[in-house]
Amino acid sequence: MLRKFCGKTSLDLASHKPEILALVERFTSFSQAANPASPVVVAAANHSGDSNSSTRFRSVSVDSEPRMEPQVFGAGKPEPHPVFPNNFHERTTSRSGLMFNSQASLDLSPRIDQTIENLLRTHISTPVRPLVTNSSLHLLWPQPQRIIELEGPPFVPKKELLISVVKGATPVHRILDVWDVCGPSLHRLGYITKIGDVQPACGRWTEIQVECTVNEDLFPTSDSYRIHISTEKVRITASNLVGLHYACCTFIQLLRLCKTDSSSESLSPMLVQDYPAFKHRAVLLDISPRGRIPSLVNSTGRQANLSTFEMVTIDRYCLDRFVTLVPVLDVESHVTYDDLTDMWLILQEVLASFPTLRHVHVGPKLCSLLGQSRVEDGENVPHHVPLQELWQILGLPPEVTLMLCSNSLHTQEAAPPLDIPPNILLVEYGFQADYDFQEWTRDFHNQGTMTLLCPGTASWNSLAGCPEASVCNIYRAVQAVGEQGSLGLVVAHWSGSYHLTPHPFSWPGFIVGAGLAWNTSTHWDYLHNSLSDLLDTHIFLDYAGTIGRVIMELGYAETFVLRSSRGQEPGDLSDLPAQDGSTLYRLLTDPDNVSLENLSVDMFGVS
Incomplete structure (x- = not known):
């Protein structure tokens, strides 16, 4: 239904009120006194393909001042365009060269092209953010x-x-x-x-x-x-x-x-x-007893490295610093699904050591047991064990969020799709320098499931780690988080088969993960050149600047030996770090199966 003032501009409404009209003409940039321009003449658009520059539309430029001057578009005799009250003339603009009638829009925003031009000019003239010189x-x-x-x-x-x-x-x-x-x-x-x-x-x-x-x-x-x-x-x-x-x-x-x-x-x-870029920024520490010296202990006592009191103390320390301590539950490789019922009391004892329990992380072996396809008695069709049973098996309250290792849940062609509950976070493990997190988590995201990406320190199964692989691995994970909208980053450090790697060699991965998960725009060149200084400043407190450089150089040296034994190029990131351990590591743990064909005596400094 048309109203009384439908189709009228503010100037039309003010034309019968001299006081208001005077104010409008005084404070607007399109009044007759401020812009004594000639009428704009517009013709029909020319679609004949004429490339004459004189007939093309002149788009708004941020380098020129806005001017009101007659313009003719197209070929042939121009047709007069309706003139609006108070000498306001419609100006049709298009960056593509096509004509359009935008009277309704221009009624609301009379000189929107000039406004945009001024905004663009103001934006371009804004100085670039100064560099930090201190x-x-x-x-x-x-x-x-x-x-x-x-x-x-x-x-x-x-x-x-x-x-x-x-x-x-x-x-x-x-x-x-x-x-x-x-x-x-x-x-x-x-x-x-x-x-x-x-x-x-x-x-x-x-x-x-x-x-x-x-x-x-x-x-x-x-x-x-x-x-x-x-x-x-x-x-x-x-x-x-x-x-x-x-x-x-x-x-x-x-x-x-x-x-x-x-x-x-x-x-x-x-x-x-x-402010932090990611919601979740974490490390995963393997505290399994593989690195302990064997000794006689009471076999009926608590089978853990830390007592309940120590765990509560650590949890309180983290709570005061707004850090959430999350238990990671997993089982040995020989455990079967039928054994999980007998392990219920053990799992409850572990969970009781975490008084502020909000998340529980289920490791890869336990996830594979719960996610594998099974054939029940009397049935011929294999099916997955429902993941909803995890809360019941672990005895968890409903407000606890489960974090499952997604590697064991990757969809197989012959297996039926998994029904993933909504209160589950999938943690994608990927520890190779060239691991493609986006490829392996794309299906989970398409199902509406949230993920966390878990790169590693690349320091296990080695003597001095592989900082190059760790930095590349974490960088790829950070990029994938930004591309897919994952919740965050978890940097893992495993004990390895024999736990021979000293803990200081895991710090390059930890410090890179902490920095990139907070600020994803940190430059690669800066990180590469300053990593040893960051280790000395924040971890080792070595103001002489020695320990951090030693940690990095030893890692580079071990990586060089590994590449040389394979005959790889210096920039080759394939199978880095080695899944079966570095060359120097295997010389200690499995010397009979190490190929030395590409290694020279000079490489080991033997004279």
């Missing part, structure tokens, strides 16, 4: 999403850091608990933190050097934080307590890096804006 900031890890260096004298922290908390929805005591957890790290740097005062929500000026605010409404994503360092004070703002903990960790890193970089112990003014 060398001490280059070793922040993970790299923050955004760092802006500011002008002004540096901030000099006092040895007694007083904390001023701005009151909000989060209880003050919970905020102070986060600072108490970070207290020992600050104390090792020579700083003591104390509560200074509590500000009202509106805030007020105070001479206290550190100001802390927790407000989720100030951030677009959860677990975010912002650190603003000026000459007078440090303002830390977080979306929640988790973000506050991350902010404190970054603040501690800044204090430690400035202390090692110079003797002034001052922080340059800056703005740090940060």
Whole structure:
């Protein structure tokens, strides 16, 4: 039904009210006084294929100022176009050269082409984000999403850091608990933190050097934080307590890096804006007893490396730092499906050691038992054991989320499709440098199932690891998470057959995974050139810069021997790391089956 003012513009409505019309003509860019342009003449579009540039439509350019001048499009005699009130003329624009009538759109946005042109010009003239020139900031890890260096004298922290908390929805005591957890790290740097005062929500000026605010409404994503360092004070703002903990960790890193970089112990003014890229960022540690020295123990006692008290202590330590401790359950290779019922009490004992149980990870062997096709008595059609039975078999409450190894669930042509429950996360294991995570998880994503990707440290079944394979493997996993929308990354470290690899050689994979899962835009060149320095700065605390380089070079040397024994090119990533162990590893564990044809005596430094 047509209304009284249907089809009329704002100028039409204002034409009978001189006061309003004067305001419109004064403050708009299309009034007659501001734009005394001639009428625009538009002809029908020419589809004859004429390539004459004079008959083509001139698209809007961000390099030229908007001009109102007569234009003729097409060939033949132009037809006059209707003229709108108050000397407003429709301007038909198209980047493809095709004509169209957009009177309705132009009635609502009279000069939308000029508006877009101005926006584009403003965007192009915006300066590129400046590079970080402070060398001490280059070793922040993970790299923050955004760092802006500011002008002004540096901030000099006092040895007694007083904390001023701005009151909000989060209880003050919970905020102070986060600072108490970070207290020992600050104390090792020579700083003591104390509560200074509590500000009202509106805030007020105070001479206290550190100001802390927790407000989720100030951030677009959860677990975010912002650190603003000026000459007078440090303002830390977080979306929640988790973000506050991350902010404190970054603040501690800044204090430690400035202390090692110079003797002034001052922080340059800056703005740090940060948040995690992935929801789940984890490591998987194999604590199986294969690496223990055999000794006489009570066979009827608890068959685990850690006691229940130790597990509860570790869980509390993780809880204070907003880390979730997840049990990984698996069985030996000789266990069958019928044995699972007898193992129920053992599984319950293990799960009881995790007081804050939210997730349970089921390993590859147990998943293969539950996912394999079986033939029941009296039936000829094989079928899978329903995955819904896992909650009953493990005695889990319904609020627990299961994490299953998806490698054993890969669809086979002869097997019926699996019915995957909605409260299950599939963890795709892939530990080769060239493993294609997207190919193996595509079917699961098409079924609407969420996945976690699990690369590895590539340090098991070797003497010094293979850092090149670990970095490539983790990088491919990070790219796959971004492409497919997986929930996150889990970096695994297995004990291996004989557990001969010292734990320090697994740290390159851990530190790469931690950094890339937080900030996926970290450059490959930076990571490749700075990995040894990151190890020295954050893991080994070796300010001489020696241990990290030794760890990396030993890994490169072992990889070189492995490639040489195979006759591979230096850049060949196939079967890296070796599934049956590196060459040096096999020389110790299985020397009779190692091929030495491509190896020389000089390679081992024997004279």
